[in-house]
Amino acid sequence: MKVSIFNTMSRSIEQFEPLSADTVRMYCCGPTVYNFAHIGNLRTYVFEDILRKTLEYAGYRVEHVMNVTDVGHLTDDADDGIDKMVKSSQEMGKDVYEIARFYTDAFFKDIDELNIARPTVTCHATEHIGDMIELIKRLEKNGHTYFAGGNVYFSIDTFPQYGNLAKLNLEDLRSGARINVDPNKRNPKDFVLWFTNSKFERQAMLWDSPWGIGYPGWHIECSAMSMKYLGESFDIHCGGIDHIPVHHTNEIAQSEAATGKQWVSYWVHGEFLINDTGKMSKSKGSFLTLQLLKEKGFDPVDYRYFCLGGHYRSQLQFSWDSMQSARNARLNLFQRIVSLRKETKDQNIKNLGAAEKYVQLFENHMAQDMNAPRALAELWSMLKDPELAATEKLAGALRMDSILSLGLKNISIDTDEDEIPQEILDLVEERRIAKVQKNYARADQLRAIVEKAGYQLKDTPENSIVVRICNQMHK
């Protein structure tokens, strides 16, 4: 299986070829842990997981590195504002490291619940300050930095390819630059590598460095850590689309200026999740978390399914209606798997047989820039094809799920018949008698009572089955 992927650098779909034959080295920008991740953030991690699993499906071993930014980033401009970590710690009255720990744990809980594979390496910025300092020293030696107003800056004029990724037109940008530019900058697009002097109200995290006590600029961690774990040149770097113009642009500049080599081969970016107010952000008051979805009765996997319904490079419109339809779809899908399991009990489900052609189509769609919506459609077509045997459908579905990761292999046929209270069973028995006596008015009345108690009755030719209504959504 040959994988093709859209490379932001060339703005075109390219055939993927890793630097080394069978290993893919991939770096993903991780969370800044001063708050909970919202479902828009989470969409990006779902997409990265799909990318990783598609590559693994194609036979590659994937070294997947993700950073956790536990050093403060600034609230607004790179020269002003309150450190986000400090701000959050002030609000919660906790130590900055406690805050980072708390939100890091919350983040990985979300990741796990979404069936996103953990990175092979997770690296924390605060544990790599030394690596960042070494990188800045290297840049200094190569003449790409200058010291002004207490801070070390990267000079973009020493790096002619600056802005290639974002296709930035530097002339235009310069003329349209904001008013409050840091007067120490030689070029408005220069950025800080190391701060010893900032306008922070309070700075909780400080480290010693050749330039004085301070803290690193916010782009340097990704360069330093990715090169530490993946080498000076690696295959894939991904993140949200918003990182193209500033963060990734600056990362490229400082990385390649330091090594003199091409840093990353493929840049892969995921689009935003949008709701009726536009981009999801806390300031707009539309900060939806996975926790909130759960409180509303959704399973985290419903959200994963929802994400798979749209292509990763298209904006995806979130609404509660869409979320509901994703849940229904997922429930229907699970129901089909349960039926197949029952039908194929004790049978060998290893062979794809006639499901092969659907798996083939599925692979093609995933291999062609990860067209998950198309791939999902193949899953449905396969399940609905009357020509296929149940074992073949099940084998095909499980194969596809190695990328989709909806948890199909964990679905058991023991439909959790957890204890139904005796009083409910008594009502059911009373209804059975009423039915035998053809007292249907009484039977309907009893069913209404049972339903009100949260149970649903399903009459079959033999007997009546009772299920807890709210249990169904979680299976």
Add this chain to the structure above:
RNA sequence: GGUGCCGUACCCAAGUGGUAAGGGACAGGUCUGCAAAACCUCUAUGCACCGGUUCGAAUCCGGUCGGCACCUCCA
């Protein structure tokens, strides 16, 4: 103001020149005392609008209207 993306059925959403995937919802059917569940079937001669290129356009070109994103921390 500058740059880019998008506008497909009731909703979400694929589809970049060859005659509109898929899911949800709705409706109908089988089944049922009636339901529920399950299963089956159906839903765009048309892809914002206008004009053009072409044997052929949702797909290419021009224009109009509308939406979104980026240019500033942001997945």
